[in-house]
Amino acid sequence: MYSNKQTLLSLFQEKQGTFLSGQAIADNLGCSRTAIWKYIDSLKKDGYEIEAVRNKGYRLVDQPNLVKEYEIQRDLHTKTLGKKVYYHDTVTSTQKIAHELAGQGAQEGTLVIADQQESGRGRMDRQWYSPKGTGVWMSLILRPKLLPTQTPQFTLLTAVAVAQSIEEVTGITPDIKWPNDLLIRGKKCTGILTELQAEADQVRYMIIGIGINVNQDASDFPEELQEIATSLKMVKKQEIPRAKLVQEILRRLEKLYDLYIQLGFEPIKLLWESYSTTIGKTINARTMNRNIVGKAIGLSHDGVLLLEDEEGVQHRIYSADIS
C-alpha cells in the first residue's frame, strides 16, 4: 500500500498538475484500475485533493502537509536512515516508542515520527510542546560503534545536520546554541535530545530525538513560550513542507554520520563552530555543581566546550545550561 501510494504521488508530481490517465497509472503500478481507485481514495482520505475527469484521468490539485511513511520514503535515496518508518497520528512521545522498538531489536535508521505528541520530552525530562500538524516530532534509532564517551560529539553532529537541512529547505540559517539548540533571531525553533543505552564501553543503541517548530503561528504557542520560541513559518512568512524537511534531515544526517565514522570529529567540529552563536561570547555555564562565567573559546578536539575565565583558566564543560 505505502509503496504504491509513494509511486502514485511521484507520478502526480512529475505531471505538475496536469492529468494522468487511469491506464498510465495502471501500467506504472502494475495493478488493476480498481486497485488504483483504492489508492486514490486512500490519498484523498489523507487530505490530498485529486480531481477525476472522465476520459482525462486524475489530477493532483492540492496536497496536505503531512509526514506519513509514504511521504517521507518517496524519493528519499538514503542507505539506512528512514528505510523503516513508523508514523503515528498521535503518540505520547516518539522517543518513548523508539526506545521500545530499539529494545525489541529495531534496525539502525528506524524512524518514529508523529503528527502530534501528547507528552513530548526535551533534555532533562523537560516538556516539549508538540501540537498537531505543525511540527516535526521525530526519533531516530542508531546503532553506532561508539564509546558512550563519544555520544556528546554525535549530539553536536545532529545539530549541524538539522541546521543544514533548515538552511536547505527554507533559506534561513539558524544559529546553534551549545550544545544543540537551534535558534533563529535568538528564539528557539529546534530541540535535540540524544539518549543512549550502552555498556560502560560500548553504545548498544542511540535515540536521536528532534523537535522542530515548523508551521506554528505566533498565536499557536502558549504564552510562556511566545517570547522564547519561534517557528520556521513565522520567520519565512510561508508554510514549509514538513516531509521535505524530514527527508533533508535524514540525508544530511546520514552524510555527516559517514563523515564522522571515516574522519572522526574534526570536520564536524568545524561545521558546528561555523553555525555556533556561543563561541566568542562570554557566557554563564551552570553545571551540576557550580556556575562558571567565561568566554567560550571553542570546542576541544573531542567535542567538549572550552571556557576561559577572567583569570585565563580554561574549563572543560561537559554538561551545563548556558546563558
Next chain:
Amino acid sequence: MYSNKQTLLSLFQEKQGTFLSGQAIADNLGCSRTAIWKYIDSLKKDGYEIEAVRNKGYRLVDQPNLVKEYEIQRDLHTKTLGKKVYYHDTVTSTQKIAHELAGQGAQEGTLVIADQQESGRGRMDRQWYSPKGTGVWMSLILRPKLLPTQTPQFTLLTAVAVAQSIEEVTGITPDIKWPNDLLIRGKKCTGILTELQAEADQVRYMIIGIGINVNQDASDFPEELQEIATSLKMVKKQEIPRAKLVQEILRRLEKLYDLYIQLGFEPIKLLWESYSTTIGKTINARTMNRNIVGKAIGLSHDGVLLLEDEEGVQHRIYSADIS
C-alpha cells in the same frame, strides 16, 4: 511475611542452635502462635531444618544456602542498596528484569537476584553460565548523578567492591583483570556488566550486573569453561554462604559509592590498582579498530588504562579485550 521471617531467623541465629520457646517468639514478633507456625512452615518449605519439641519450643538445626529477599535484607544495615529486593527462583536474566524495573521508575538501590538464570549475559552480549543454586546472579539499579563519560570509573569501583567482599567472606584475595574481571589463580570467578541508559550528558540509570561463581564444583562447569573458570568453593574447599556474600557486596558498594561521590575517582583508582593483575604487565589490547601491545603502566586520573608501547608512546585504552 518477609520481615517476620527475617526476625525469626535472627532470633534463631542468636540462640545458636538452642531452643526458642513459642512464647518468646510470639512476644518478639508480636503475633499469635498460629502465625508463628505459619512462618516456621514457610521457612521449612524454603529448606530450613527446624526441630519442634513439646515444652521446649523450636530449634534451627540446619539452613539452606539461599539468596531470598529475607535472607539478604536480614541485618543488612545499608542506607539504599538492597532496600528493595526482587528474588526469583529462575529468570531469563536479572539484567533484563532490572532494565524493565528501572524503566518503570524503580528506586536507586533496587536489587534483582535469582537462584538461576536461563540466559545470563556478560559483556558484549556474551553468555554467562548461571546454573541453579550455585552462584550469585544479581543486578543492581543505581541512579547516580554522573556523566556517561564517568561510568567506566564506576565499573572499576564495582570490581573493587566485589573483590573486597570476596576477601572479607572467604579470606581469598582475587585479582582484578582490567577492567573488571575477577580472577583467582588465573581463573575467572566473577564477571561484571555495567549498562546504562542516559542522555548525552546525564546518566538516567545504571544497571550493575554481577555474576559470581560461588559453590560450583569443577565438574559443574561445562567442558569449555573448566580451564578458564573457577568457583570460590573450589578454591576455599568449603561451601560459601551466598546471602552473606551478597550483603557484603551491597555494603562495600554503598561505601565506595559514597566515597566516589565525595572524593572523586582518586581513592578508587588506588584501591583498584592494589588488586590489579594487569598493571606492570606487557599486554595485548584488542580495541574496536586495532591491536596494541604495550606495558600497562596504570590508570589515568579519570580511569582510562594507560599502555606504553615499545617506542615509549602512551596509549589511552577505553575499551578492549586484553590478554
